[in-house]
Amino acid sequence: MAKDNKKYDKLNIEKINLSLQAGMFNQRIIYEYIISSTNSLSKELACNGYPEGTVVIAEAQTAGRGRLGRAWESPSGKGIWMSFILRPDIMASEAPFITIITALSCAKALERVIGISPGIKWPNDIIYNKLKVCGILTELGLDSKMSKINFIVLGIGINVNIDVSDFPDELKDKAVSLKNIVGKKVNREAVIIEILNIFYDLYSAAVKSSFNNDFRKELIGEYTKYSITIGQAIKVMGADGEKEREAVGITNEGELIVINSHGVEERINSGEVSIRGINGYI
Numbered sequence: 001m002a003k004d005n006k007k008y009d010k011l012n013i014e015k016i017n018l019s020l021q022a023g024m025f026n027q028r029i030i031y032e033y034i035i036s037s038t039n040s041l042s043k044e045l046a047c048n049g050y051p052e053g054t055v056v057i058a059e060a061q062t063a064g065r066g067r068l069g070r071a072w073e074s075p076s077g078k079g080i081w082m083s084f085i086l087r088p089d090i091m092a093s094e095a096p097f098i099t100i101i102t103a104l105s106c107a108k109a110l111e112r113v114i115g116i117s118p119g120i121k122w123p124n125d126i127i128y129n130k131l132k133v134c135g136i137l138t139e140l141g142l143d144s145k146m147s148k149i150n151f152i153v154l155g156i157g158i159n160v161n162i163d164v165s166d167f168p169d170e171l172k173d174k175a176v177s178l179k180n181i182v183g184k185k186v187n188r189e190a191v192i193i194e195i196l197n198i199f200y201d202l203y204s205a206a207v208k209s210s211f212n213n214d215f216r217k218e219l220i221g222e223y224t225k226y227s228i229t230i231g232q233a234i235k236v237m238g239a240d241g242e243k244e245r246e247a248v249g250i251t252n253e254g255e256l257i258v259i260n261s262h263g264v265e266e267r268i269n270s271g272e273v274s275i276r277g278i279n280g281y282i
């Protein structure tokens, strides 16, 4: 349980539990005051057999992570630093689709709770006005043959009531918080409830459809409406250097479809690359 510390806004976990629809997330929240990373604790719990739907929420993270080992700033009491465990019956190669469902859930939740129109930077960032308000980190536990998924941990970091001045210098022109966007404090519980309820609906429908192609196509169509990557000239930064491409779509598995300068289509997997705008971060 979180330590009592009056200096920080504490999340009302009871209120969250009461507002979650009956199902995998309800009454499964583990709440901590400060931990290294909600993804790290969730992976540990998943390895110890904790079930699908286990949620870990912390007021602060000392070693929050983005993709490719990058640091994620997570000051206390002002953000949503949350991860949850899933155990879908899918192949490892299908995992990017889960990131797509998560990003879509976060974008829809922000739209509903605070009335903004966010964009999604493929695959995993929620953007407002070219600034990052939310990041998602997907990590996998695989079976011994390294092909089927044993568990997936989805980490979500949202800057809620952080002020721009609280961000370290290198983030000041990259990051934004919900408070900065709407000009007043935002209720963190409401955002968490909406994300988990929307995710639950989408994920249950995906499981029910056995992740079939029609369902995927429909969801990718919805995701594409929020995409700020598709239709753009982008820089793809990977192990083999930097290349300019045009982003044209997303596959049913969640890969980015790009076109090179010779008009040839390529598929890009999110685990390997970072995407940047031609002239800047977005």
Ligand code: ADP
Pocket: 065, 066, 067, 068, 070, 071, 072, 073, 074, 124, 125, 132, 133, 134, 135, 136, 159, 171, 174, 175, 176, 274, 275
């Ligand atoms: P990208 O692929 O866009 O670089 P990642 O998913 O790897 O993003 O996330 C890590 C990056 O996000 C960091 O390198 C940093 O630039 C940025 N970042 C770190 N903390 C925050 C935060 N609280 N809000 C917004 N951006 C952040």
